[in-house]
């Protein structure tokens with residue numbers, strides 16, 4: 001088998017091919033003078049085949065799948081691979097070429113996976129799903145609906161043990177003395193420093209990371225972004241306060257719960273496949289812009305996740321700003337971890353409006 005770095009999207013496989021240091025022409029995607037992998041010359045120098053095999057061996061030929069396996073989920077291996085993962089960058093035809101050659105070379109892979117349609121049995125195995133999927137046999141959307149319309153506090157739609165282990169991987173420490181900003185639309189006189197803190201518990205309104213009645217201090221890494229976050233209009237007065245952490249804080253970085261490659265660890269690849277799609281939906285919900293007409297109920301799913309972070313003992317959660325993906329926000333559960341060191345009133349000048357036709 002000969003293929004090249006351009007045949008793959010996956011960062012780990014691309015890095016592994018580049019590391020070999022072998023340049024040549026790719027018979028699959030036809031790129032010339034590029035980093036290539038040649039199984040005859042390079043197999044001992046890299047784990048490219050090991051990575052590919054760890055994915056290919058998940059697929060089972062149709063003749064071995066249970067009668068209950070959903071018909072619409074069976075497909076040719078190249079179509080399944082392209083749908084399930086973002087490992088390959090080429091067309092189905094190119095993927096088939098790589099996979100067929102790998103199967104021919106391999107002593108362990110079942111050659112029927114390039115002849116018959118294939119599926120992954122665990123994806124429809126209730127016991128497996130219960131033990132390995134954050135959402136069990138349900139989906140994030142089903143869970144959201146249940147949370148919104150049926151039961152806020154108790155649910156069988158989410159596997160908290162799994163959620164905990166996935167979220168704990170995103171733990172980061174933000175160092176003492178890091179500065180953050182918070183803005184509030186004010187009048188000409190502006191707010192006092194005391195008024196720049198989060199409102200007290202009972203009057204706290206609901207937000208992305210807190211329920212009504214639970215105080216939470218929303219801070220932003222950049223001054224200008226915090227003004228956008230509060231949707232200030234031109235010629236509004238705003239008070240901007242600077243907060244400084246008076247200790248290190250432990251937070252869950254919810255902006256990085258999605259991984260870029262199934263090979264980032266030796267973990268179960270089917271569990272990765274299942275959970276990654278739920279995590280992507282959670283991450284999208286966290287970054288979703290809310291308009292003033294959205295209901296407070298739209299915050300429920302993300303409140304659920306940040307409530308869980310609080311329950312696990314974290315000081316807050318970090319997520320990317322909806323208004324600027326180079327800035328991030330912190331919802332700080334324990335406001336005593338920072339001091340307000342400065343505040344000042346500003347008049348907003350021109351705003352740049354970006355419009356998208358709908």
Ligand SMILES: [Zn+2]
Pocket residue numbers: 003004005006007026027028029030031
């Ligand atoms: Zn190529």
